[in-house]
Amino acid sequence: MEKYINPWIKKIKQRPFNPQRPEGSVDLYIGENPYPPSPHVLKAIAAAAENINKYPDSAGDAVKEKLAAYTKANKEQIVIGNGSDDLIELMVKVFVKQKEKVIIPIPGYFSYWRSTKIRGGVPVFVNRKDNFELDIEKIVQADAKLVFIGSPNNPTGNIVSQEEIIEILEKMDCIIVVDECYFEFSQNTVIDLLQTYENLIVLRSLSKTFGLAGLRFGYAIAHPTLIQYFNKAIQMYPVNKLAQAAVISSLDDLEYLKANIQKICQEREVLTEKIGDLGFTVYPSETNFLLVRTEALNISGNEIVASLKSNNIFVQNIGLKPGLDAYYFKTAIGTKEENEILLKHLKQIVSNR
Numbered sequence: 155m156e157k158y159i160n161p162w163i164k165k166i167k168q169r170p171f172n173p174q175r176p177e178g179s180v181d182l183y184i185g186e187n188p189y190p191p192s193p194h195v196l197k198a199i200a201a202a203a204e205n206i207n208k209y210p211d212s213a214g215d216a217v218k219e220k221l222a223a224y225t226k227a228n229k230e231q232i233v234i235g236n237g238s239d240d241l242i243e244l245m246v247k248v249f250v251k252q253k254e255k256v257i258i259p260i261p262g263y264f265s266y267w268r269s270t271k272i273r274g275g276v277p278v279f280v281n282r283k284d285n286f287e288l289d290i291e292k293i294v295q296a297d298a299k300l301v302f303i304g305s306p307n308n309p310t311g312n313i314v315s316q317e318e319i320i321e322i323l324e325k326m327d328c329i330i331v332v333d334e335c336y337f338e339f340s341q342n343t344v345i346d347l348l349q350t351y352e353n354l355i356v357l358r359s360l361s362k363t364f365g366l367a368g369l370r371f372g373y374a375i376a377h378p379t380l381i382q383y384f385n386k387a388i389q390m391y392p393v394n395k396l397a398q399a400a401v402i403s404s405l406d407d408l409e410y411l412k413a414n415i416q417k418i419c420q421e422r423e424v425l426t427e428k429i430g431d432l433g434f435t436v437y438p439s440e441t442n443f444l445l446v447r448t449e450a451l452n453i454s455g456n457e458i459v460a461s462l463k464s465n466n467i468f469v470q471n472i473g474l475k476p477g478l479d480a481y482y483f484k485t486a487i488g489t490k491e492e493n494e495i496l497l498k499h500l501k502q503i504v505s506n507r
């Protein structure tokens with residue numbers, strides 16, 4: 155059997171699937187939006203389901219028109235995919251040959267190196283500085299085909315300034331992807347740099363911000379020539395019919411989006427302060443999750459996660475992930491009620507020490 159498998163696929167470590175989070179648990183594991191999409195969006199999904207015997211629009215023209223208006227880009231600058239994860243892999247497929255290097259600042263989002271390995275490329279990790287800012291000097295020295303930069307970054311929650319992106323673009327001759335998956339939380343973008351830099355790609359997602367994680371939808375904005383190449387390599391039907399209907403309807407309902415984003419950002423500030431008051435270090439976040447350092451309390455991330463899990467609360471143990479030691483965990487910002495339950499149990503863990 156082994157002889158049939160591509161050698162670079164053999165080298166990939168088995169990634170455990172996400173744990174089951176039982177009904178009724180406080181689920182802050184992946185960093186999902188705690189609120190469902192608006193009733194209009196749910197209606198649009200139900201209406202699209204009535205024609206589910208028909209294939210979706212393979213070009214996604216109506217979706218791209220809406221996105222063009224939303225981003226103030228041209229339709230010809232947009233590619234859509236089955237979540238931004240799908241587009242990360244498409245980018246590696248289009249730009250990276252086997253054994254070519256992809257630069258990934260760490261801590262960073264795991265799909266960057268997973269997709270690189272799936273395509274036979276070589277991920278090159280470049281450590282961020284102690285405060286999680288990019289180490290630009292090291293990044294620009296590396297010889298690579300592609301660089302993935304999260305802004306805001308997962309799991310550190312911080313943005314990269316436009317000046318830093320310009321410096322990288324000026325000093326490197328390769329494709330630079332700025333992943334703005336959390337854009338609506340941060341309101342920080344480098345979209346306007348697309349006019350100057352043909353090698354820049356801005357990647358976005360509707361999973362966390364619009365609460366559409368279950369449908370899978372992401373898009374990227376880039377120079378039309380790059381988009382033409384993406385369209386050569388993309389699947390025939392990259393985005394399903396329900397997702398296309400949901401995205402169109404979501405982009406018609408921006409007031410609902412704004413209200414949810416505002417609630418989550420307010421809760422984020424409360425949670426940041428209260429977790430900090432317990433003695434943890436909480437990193438400032440421009441997303442809907444928090445990275446928490448546990449070292450000051452001498453508890454590992456693993457212990458926190460296990461203890462919360464025994465109380466049916468799910469946060470993520472990201473200790474020992476690339477670029478991190480054992481003293482970290484990551485939690486989504488939930489509803490006010492969920493956040494209060496999390497705080498109550500964190501308090502108990504701290505006082506039981």
Ligand SMILES: Cc1ncc(COP(=O)(O)O)c(C=O)c1O
Nearest residue numbers: 237238239263308335359361372
């Ligand atoms: C930085 C970043 N990019 C991309 C993604 C993938 O998002 P999706 O595939 O749901 O669009 C995530 C998901 O956690 C992320 O954190």
